[in-house]
Amino acid sequence: MNENRFQKRTLFLILYIVFALLPIYWMVNMSFKTNAEILSSFSFFPRHFTWDNYRTIFTDPAWYSGYLNSLIIVAINMTISISVALPAAYAFSRYSFIGDKHLFFWLLTNRMTPPAVFLLPFFQLYSTLGLMDTHIAVALAHLVFNVPLAVWILEGFMSGIPREIDETAYIDGYSFPRFFLTIFLPLIKAGVGVTAFFCFMFSWVELLLARTLTSVDAKPIVATMTRTVSASGMDWATLAAAGVLTIVPGAIVIWFVRHYIAKGFAMGRV
Amino acid sequence: MARIDLDLAHSYQANPQQDEDYALLPMKMSFADGGAYALLGPSGCGKTTMLNIMSGLLAPSRGSVEFDGRNVTQLSPQQRNIAQVFQFPVIYDTMTVADNLAFPLRNRKMPGDQIRKRVAEIAEMLELSGQLDQRAANLAADAKQKISLGRGLVRHDVSAVLFDEPLTVIDPHLKWQLRRKLKQIHLELKLTLIYVTHDQVEALTFADQVMVMTRGRSVQVGSAEELFERPQHTFVGNFIGSPGMNFLPARVHERALLVAEHRLGLSRDLALPEGELKLGIRPEYVALSAADDPTALPVKVTQALDIGTHVLLTGQCGDLAIKARLRPDQEIPRCGDRVWLGVLGSHTCFYKNEELLPC
Amino acid sequence: MLSSKPVNQKAWWLVLPVVICVAFSAVLPLMTVVNYSLQDIFSPERRVFVGTEWFALVMRDDELHAALWRQLGFSLAVLTVEIPLGIMLALAMPAKGWKASAVLVMVALSLLIPWNVVGTIWQIYGRADIGLLGAMLQKMGFDYSYTGNATHAWLTVLSMDVWHWTPLVALLCFAGLRSIPAAYYQAARIDGASKFAIFRYIQLPKMRGVLMIAVLLRFMDSFMIYTEPFVLTGGGPGNSTTFLSQYLTQKAVGQFDLGPAAAFSLIYFLIILLLCFILYNWMQRVGTTDKEGAGHE
Numbered sequence: 001m002n003e004n005r006f007q008k009r010t011l012f013l014i015l016y017i018v019f020a021l022l023p024i025y026w027m028v029n030m031s032f033k034t035n036a037e038i039l040s041s042f043s044f045f046p047r048h049f050t051w052d053n054y055r056t057i058f059t060d061p062a063w064y065s066g067y068l069n070s071l072i073i074v075a076i077n078m079t080i081s082i083s084v085a086l087p088a089a090y091a092f093s094r095y096s097f098i099g100d101k102h103l104f105f106w107l108l109t110n111r112m113t114p115p116a117v118f119l120l121p122f123f124q125l126y127s128t129l130g131l132m133d134t135h136i137a138v139a140l141a142h143l144v145f146n147v148p149l150a151v152w153i154l155e156g157f158m159s160g161i162p163r164e165i166d167e168t169a170y171i172d173g174y175s176f177p178r179f180f181l182t183i184f185l186p187l188i189k190a191g192v193g194v195t196a197f198f199c200f201m202f203s204w205v206e207l208l209l210a211r212t213l214t215s216v217d218a219k220p221i222v223a224t225m226t227r228t229v230s231a232s233g234m235d236w237a238t239l240a241a242a243g244v245l246t247i248v249p250g251a252i253v254i255w256f257v258r259h260y261i262a263k264g265f266a267m268g269r270v
Numbered sequence: 271m272a273r274i275d276l277d278l279a280h281s282y283q284a285n286p287q288q289d290e291d292y293a294l295l296p297m298k299m300s301f302a303d304g305g306a307y308a309l310l311g312p313s314g315c316g317k318t319t320m321l322n323i324m325s326g327l328l329a330p331s332r333g334s335v336e337f338d339g340r341n342v343t344q345l346s347p348q349q350r351n352i353a354q355v356f357q358f359p360v361i362y363d364t365m366t367v368a369d370n371l372a373f374p375l376r377n378r379k380m381p382g383d384q385i386r387k388r389v390a391e392i393a394e395m396l397e398l399s400g401q402l403d404q405r406a407a408n409l410a411a412d413a414k415q416k417i418s419l420g421r422g423l424v425r426h427d428v429s430a431v432l433f434d435e436p437l438t439v440i441d442p443h444l445k446w447q448l449r450r451k452l453k454q455i456h457l458e459l460k461l462t463l464i465y466v467t468h469d470q471v472e473a474l475t476f477a478d479q480v481m482v483m484t485r486g487r488s489v490q491v492g493s494a495e496e497l498f499e500r501p502q503h504t505f506v507g508n509f510i511g512s513p514g515m516n517f518l519p520a521r522v523h524e525r526a527l528l529v530a531e532h533r534l535g536l537s538r539d540l541a542l543p544e545g546e547l548k549l550g551i552r553p554e555y556v557a558l559s560a561a562d563d564p565t566a567l568p569v570k571v572t573q574a575l576d577i578g579t580h581v582l583l584t585g586q587c588g589d590l591a592i593k594a595r596l597r598p599d600q601e602i603p604r605c606g607d608r609v610w611l612g613v614l615g616s617h618t619c620f621y622k623n624e625e626l627l628p629c
Numbered sequence: 630m631l632s633s634k635p636v637n638q639k640a641w642w643l644v645l646p647v648v649i650c651v652a653f654s655a656v657l658p659l660m661t662v663v664n665y666s667l668q669d670i671f672s673p674e675r676r677v678f679v680g681t682e683w684f685a686l687v688m689r690d691d692e693l694h695a696a697l698w699r700q701l702g703f704s705l706a707v708l709t710v711e712i713p714l715g716i717m718l719a720l721a722m723p724a725k726g727w728k729a730s731a732v733l734v735m736v737a738l739s740l741l742i743p744w745n746v747v748g749t750i751w752q753i754y755g756r757a758d759i760g761l762l763g764a765m766l767q768k769m770g771f772d773y774s775y776t777g778n779a780t781h782a783w784l785t786v787l788s789m790d791v792w793h794w795t796p797l798v799a800l801l802c803f804a805g806l807r808s809i810p811a812a813y814y815q816a817a818r819i820d821g822a823s824k825f826a827i828f829r830y831i832q833l834p835k836m837r838g839v840l841m842i843a844v845l846l847r848f849m850d851s852f853m854i855y856t857e858p859f860v861l862t863g864g865g866p867g868n869s870t871t872f873l874s875q876y877l878t879q880k881a882v883g884q885f886d887l888g889p890a891a892a893f894s895l896i897y898f899l900i901i902l903l904l905c906f907i908l909y910n911w912m913q914r915v916g917t918t919d920k921e922g923a924g925h926e
Contacts (some may be wrong), residue, residue, distance in 0.1 A: 024738055026761050090643060096635070113901075160835075205741070221743075373830075
């Protein structure tokens with residue numbers, strides 16, 4: 001009976017993966033075609049295989065600097081988001097203090113706000129501060145939705161750890177930083193992995209704020225990709241190639257945090 | 271209730287070559303029906319591995335497990351009808367205490383009123399009757415462990431109950447209550463109980479027979495008294511007792527016993543082989559002696575700790591440190607005094623290559 | 630889990646960095662928006678305070694109501710499909726070994742594509758003449774056209790969202806599942822629990838925390854959705870797939886009217902806030918163990 005259940009699960013998984021990968025395959029397919037071929041007929045494999053689209057991206061500085069800018073922005077944002085979220089999540093999880101429930105919900109509300117709402121105010125704010133077209137501006141702007149998310153997810157995982165672990169550590173003489181880094185963090189590995197990935201992802205794909213706050217120096221790749229509409233119409237092929245290349249950093253991040261997400265919670269003796 | 275027979279070895283590696291590759295070195299062991307056993311040993315000695323093999327959560331890489339003569343090696347824990355209590359309470363958070371206890375019975379499709387009766391019986395025994403309708407997740411750790419235990423006991427035909435360091439998360443002042451409860455249950459239900467722990471007090475108070483393990487093998491199985499009086503291995507002498515046994519390197523030469531260059535008088539009927547040995551004597555049996563006593567060694571007192579119920583004296587004889595437990599009403603020597611400590615007597619054991627010599 | 634947390638006002642120090650970051654980014658801009666929503670802005674110099682006139686105007690708008698209903702329907706559909714699908718996916722994903730890593734990467738890929746590219750790809754993907762999906766559906770006998778048929782458009786937008794965002798639910802649930810100690814499964818085996826009982830009594834309760842995050846996140850994000858449907862259908866055919874965000878943008882950008890746009894933004898935000906608040910509290914009550922609950926089920 002075990003085998004039957006196992007096969008059903010595997011079948012479902014395979015079906016889903018096919019469903020998930022088909023559009024991606026289509027994107028890869030498109031990236032090796034020319035615009036003409038894309039728009040003219042349906043072909044499962046490129047009839048006239050071409051590297052042109054990738055060549056455009058790798059040689060045009062506007063394109064590859066876009067990737068670099070995105071990476072810098074996201075790196076800054078991830079670092080700040082997780083560093084400030086960890087202590088806050090711990091506080092929410094372990095202690096009760098004045099206004100804690102309201103504060104938590106207020107944090108969530110920031111995640112709920114349509115980004116369009118922040119557009120004009122951010123524009124004014126960063127212009128005034130002289131931070132327009134810098135990586136730090138976009139990284140700070142993205143904190144609005146990433147920090148609440150990070151606190152939210154981490155708090156959930158932290159609350160799953162019994163408080164006995166904290167108390168045992170204090171009795172054993174651990175200082176708070178040592179306890180946090182050597183005992184607590186490893187136990188919430190899955191949460192940290194997921195948080196890191198989501199912070200990366202949401203900041204990486206955010207378009208509206210990124211495009212508004214940058215023009216040349218810090219223009220991220222997502223903004224560069226929107227300029228593929230020209231007089232001759234949409235440049236589908238280059239866009240597809242850019243899309244394929246956009247997945248790569250994300251796949252690498254997932255690869256790095258996979259151990260954190262996939263490893264179990266081993267409740268050994270602390 | 272079942273008699274468990276083990277004849278196995280276990281390695282987590284595919285091709286074990288040396289002793290270090292084995293989690294459990296080849297061994298044969300029997301646990302009598304209705305007996306209370308403790309598996310005692312330091313971390314990593316293989317006691318949890320052995321427990322998991324007995325419960326069916328792990329299959330031994332070699333050998334067999336038999337319950338009442340029946341080979342159960344390939345059977346699941348459910349099929350073996352065992353119950354296991356883990357280090358931390360494992361309960362179903364969303365259910366009440368009563369539902370938790372009833373769960374195994376419901377899975378067996380037992381009629382409702384029989385379930386209710388049985389749950390009430392077990393709850394009574396574990397002193398949980400007042401909390402049956404409460405949500406299990408809200409209770410304290412010791413109540414949760416009782417629920418975990420109760421789920422194991424609730425089945426009528428449970429063959430054995432296995433405990434994997436169950437008091438780990440319990441507050442110290444509640445530990446003895448739970449230990450007493452476990453002992454009570456043993457007497458009432460006469461189940462085969464196997465208890466894994468690294469705490470000798472827990473092991474010695476709970477079990478009839480304690481199996482001391484280290485590095486994948488069992489070094490001695492015996493009652494608390496046997497382990498205390500006649501440790502078969504220096505490890506047991508060291509591990510049991512607080513503080514452990516004194517071990518003094520000694521040499522037998524031409525029928526004379528030399529310890530730290532001091533000659534001790536051997537009685538005629540003590541037949542010891544020539545060469546290097548260890549003399550083992552528990553601090554409880556080391557007493558102050560008269561000067562020049564042939565069974566005593568001269569020491570200089572380096573420490574005299576008043577523990578309350580006794581005084582722990584440490585004396586140096588040459589390079590050797592000897593510990594003695596003295597009664598507080600005696601004349602206690604002070605640091606720096608020179609005294610004689612009797613080490614040779616009926617409680618002395620001799621060891622060659624860490625193993626006890628028959629004497 | 631435990632009944633009460635110790636009170637410790639010093640915990641505010643731990644929370645302070647977060648408050649500063651978010652307040653800096655959120656409070657100041659929000660105040661600006663409130664400011665705008667109460668004024669009629671003809672030019673940077675000429676502003677007239679109009680009080681709640683914009684709010685009233687916005688509330689009376691019929692097209693707004695239509696967009697709101699469409700949006701609610703969409704978000705509901707999204708949750709109904711993505712949450713169970715995400716849970717099933719998380720349960721099906723292998724936990725250890727190279728397979729776990731491979732599946733994890735493959736599942737997460739769709740999350741990493743910039744949203745306008747998602748829309749663009751599906752645009753081609755869904756066309757019967759040049760796209761894989763369109764061609765397949767056409768071969769199966771459907772007269773499929775997401776540009777001409779409103780139902781097809783809805784289904785396509787929904788499928789696109791499911792394809793895009795289900796992995797978020799799955800990843801959260803997957804991480805939650807990995808946090809369950811092995812002893813729980815062992816105890817369940819010993820108790821003779823069926824696979825469904827294990828799911829219902831061990832896995833689902835332990836995933837409660839992450840599921841709540843998943844539900845709220847998906848609700849919020851689907852309610853605010855803009856780029857993907859805009860790129861795919863442009864809101865059409867007609868306005869059958871014009872959801873709230875697009876409606877707002879049309880009004881603000883199309884008519885350059887900051888006042889009503891700001892007012893609408895606030896209302897939009899308040900609607901999300903209200904619905905999330907309700908959802909949040911409902912999920913807390915359904916799931917949590919509260920002290921008053923002890924004794925009566």
